Amino acid sequence: MTSLLYDAPGPLARLRNVLYTVAFLALAAGVLWWVLAMMADKGQLEADKWLPFVEDSRVWTTYFLPGLVNTLKAAALAMVIALPLGAVLGVARLSDHAWVRGVAGTVVEFFRAIPVLLLMFFANTGYAMWTDIDREVRPLYAVVTGLVLYNASVLAEVVRAGILSLPHGQTDAAKAIGMRKSQVLAFVLLPQAVTAMLPAIVSQLVVIVKDTALGGVLLGFSELLRSAGLISANYGNTIPAYLVCAVLFVALNFLLTTVANRLESRLRRGKRSGGAVVGTERLEELDEAGPDRPVTKAGGGRVRGT
Amino acid sequence: MFDFLDLERYDLVGAFWVTVQLTVFSGIGALVWGTVLASMRVSPVPVMRAFGAAYVNVVRNTPLTLIIVFCSLGLHQTLGVALMGGRDFDTINFRLAILGLAAYTASFVCEAIRSGINTVPVGQAEAARALGLSFTQVLRLIVLPQAFRSVVAPLANVLIALTKNTTVAAAIGVGEAALLMKDMIENESDAVLLVFGTFALVFILLTLPTGLLLGRVGKRVAVKR
Numbered sequence: 001m002t003s004l005l006y007d008a009p010g011p012l013a014r015l016r017n018v019l020y021t022v023a024f025l026a027l028a029a030g031v032l033w034w035v036l037a038m039m040a041d042k043g044q045l046e047a048d049k050w051l052p053f054v055e056d057s058r059v060w061t062t063y064f065l066p067g068l069v070n071t072l073k074a075a076a077l078a079m080v081i082a083l084p085l086g087a088v089l090g091v092a093r094l095s096d097h098a099w100v101r102g103v104a105g106t107v108v109e110f111f112r113a114i115p116v117l118l119l120m121f122f123a124n125t126g127y128a129m130w131t132d133i134d135r136e137v138r139p140l141y142a143v144v145t146g147l148v149l150y151n152a153s154v155l156a157e158v159v160r161a162g163i164l165s166l167p168h169g170q171t172d173a174a175k176a177i178g179m180r181k182s183q184v185l186a187f188v189l190l191p192q193a194v195t196a197m198l199p200a201i202v203s204q205l206v207v208i209v210k211d212t213a214l215g216g217v218l219l220g221f222s223e224l225l226r227s228a229g230l231i232s233a234n235y236g237n238t239i240p241a242y243l244v245c246a247v248l249f250v251a252l253n254f255l256l257t258t259v260a261n262r263l264e265s266r267l268r269r270g271k272r273s274g275g276a277v278v279g280t281e282r283l284e285e286l287d288e289a290g291p292d293r294p295v296t297k298a299g300g301g302r303v304r305g306t
Numbered sequence: 307m308f309d310f311l312d313l314e315r316y317d318l319v320g321a322f323w324v325t326v327q328l329t330v331f332s333g334i335g336a337l338v339w340g341t342v343l344a345s346m347r348v349s350p351v352p353v354m355r356a357f358g359a360a361y362v363n364v365v366r367n368t369p370l371t372l373i374i375v376f377c378s379l380g381l382h383q384t385l386g387v388a389l390m391g392g393r394d395f396d397t398i399n400f401r402l403a404i405l406g407l408a409a410y411t412a413s414f415v416c417e418a419i420r421s422g423i424n425t426v427p428v429g430q431a432e433a434a435r436a437l438g439l440s441f442t443q444v445l446r447l448i449v450l451p452q453a454f455r456s457v458v459a460p461l462a463n464v465l466i467a468l469t470k471n472t473t474v475a476a477a478i479g480v481g482e483a484a485l486l487m488k489d490m491i492e493n494e495s496d497a498v499l500l501v502f503g504t505f506a507l508v509f510i511l512l513t514l515p516t517g518l519l520l521g522r523v524g525k526r527v528a529v530k531r
Contacts, residue, residue, distance in 0.1 A: 005348055005350075005423075005431050005441060005444055005445060005449065006350045006435070006441045006444070007435060009350065013350070017350055017351050017352075020351045020354070021351055021352070021353045024351065024353050024354055024357070025353060028357070038385050038386075039385065042384055042385055042386070044384060044385075110506070110510070113466075113470075113506075113509060113510045113513045113514060114470070114506045114509050114510070115470040115471070115473040115484065115509060116470070117473040117474065117476065117484050118473065118483075118484055118487060118502065118505055118506065118509070121484065121487060121488050121491060122491065122498070122502040125491045125492065125495075125498055126498065129495060129498065206367065209369075210367075210368070210369040210370065210371075211369070212369075213369035213370075213371040213372055214369075214371050214474065214477075216371070217371055217375055217477040218476060218477055218488075225369065225371060225372050225375070228372075229375075229379075232379070238379050238380055238383070238384045239380050239384055239385075242372065242375070242376045242379070242380055245372065246368050246372055246376075249367065249368055249369055249372065250364055250367045250368055253367035254363075254367060257367075
């Protein structure tokens with residue numbers, strides 16, 4: 001890998017790097033040993049705290065898997081409802097009518113500025129008071145409501161940015177062949193914007209999955225994190241239970257990100273061979289340029305030239 | 307109409323003061339730790355790069371709620387970490403919440419700073435190296451100052467997200483705004499909408515000026531290229 005910040009190491013620098021590596025590893029090993037010693041001291045390393053995860057199938061069938069299903073259910077529901085709502089709000093923010101823009105803008109800015117937890121609390125109490133939704137499913141409703149309101153407004157901004165990132169010639173050309181405003185949007189702008197939006201939409205899906213955990217602890221929604229709490233109460237293994245739960249969450253979110261990246265590169269390849277111009281590279285470079293792929297002025301110019 | 311706002315009974319100002327304190331302290335912690343992580347991620351030592359990348363990817367994909375609950379149940383109640391908070395339950399939980407928030411937010415700060423490092427033209431670092439500056443000098447004197455100036459606006463977004471995320475501290479019983487709202491919304495059932503509106507308004511008042519102010523600062527300090 002060539003980096004901009006340091007030269008290819010010579011003999012001296014290589015020696016120094018080895019020294020730094022050893023020092024860093026020693027530090028890391030020290031911290032790890034300290035943590036493990038503390039855990040051993042409190043009996044968290046004993047085999048019977050960890051064995052239930054491989055030996056006792058009830059850990060999975062009674063706690064983790066139902067919790068995972070609930071997490072996925074809430075996340076999927078929230079995404080499925082928030083996406084169209086966000087698209088409508090995002091398009092409304094680009095409307096030609098000032099009052100539509102104003103209303104959509106106010107709604108979006110309001111729900112974006114409020115912690116999603118407050119929305120969940122409010123929804124939970126609101127459902128209890130004004131509707132006859134069953135106690136059992138009320139936490140699910142509250143969690144999904146909170147997530148939908150917040151994420152729809154975030155997605156609205158994503159949709160707006162996606163549409164605005166398209167070259168203006170697309171709208172001009174569509175109008176020139178006589179399309180109506182709604183047709184321009186439905187057949188020209190939105191399909192292209194979706195490609196540009198995909199990374200942002202998926203990172204939002206990760207945010208949704210993470211936020212379902214709020215409902216578990218604070219509203220009693222029986223999702224993955226709550227199931228870890230139940231396991232730790234039943235088996236007396238707080239640290240193992242939460243660590244395994246964290247691994248599950250991280251694995252789930254990694255999976256989502258990976259699938260999305262694949263999808264994105266495939267969509268983009270398809271678009272490129274078709275010869276269409278999509279302003280995705282710009283969004284992408286702004287968002288996730290790695291250290292080995294610098295965004296420089298020259299790089300920006302190259303993109304604009306496509 | 308505003309009967310529900312019984313300030314004697316509900317310490318609204320105190321709760322939001324806790325929210326602000328959580329934001330400020332964990333914001334400072336996240337900024338320091340995030341800068342260290344970003345430096346690791348661009349350093350010439352492969353082990354440090356790997357650690358930085360692993361930390362960011364794992365922590366970004368973990369729910370903040372899990373981190374904060376783990377700080378309380380795992381670190382404090384199981385392992386006995388008290389962060390010098392003595393035996394006072396509130397102080398300990400407050401500090402644990404700051405620890406969790408800072409550890410979580412640092413991964414986002416790191417990514418913001420790293421994207422800022424990428425906006426610094428190659429020639430800057432090349433010129434610095436040509437002058438014979440070492441890696442730490444290049445980073446400290448040339449690259450990071452320019453990077454910070456270009457990421458004020460993204461960091462403002464991280465700060466706003468952090469302000470909203472402090473509500474998660476309610477999960478371990480820190481007496482901040484969300485916990486008070488939960489309390490009020492249950493007791494003042496005839497003014498639910500007003501209670502929610504009040505809290506929403508204060509949060510908007512906390513986050514909106516931050517974004518506007520730092521957005522303006524960011525435009526002013528950004529290196530003109």
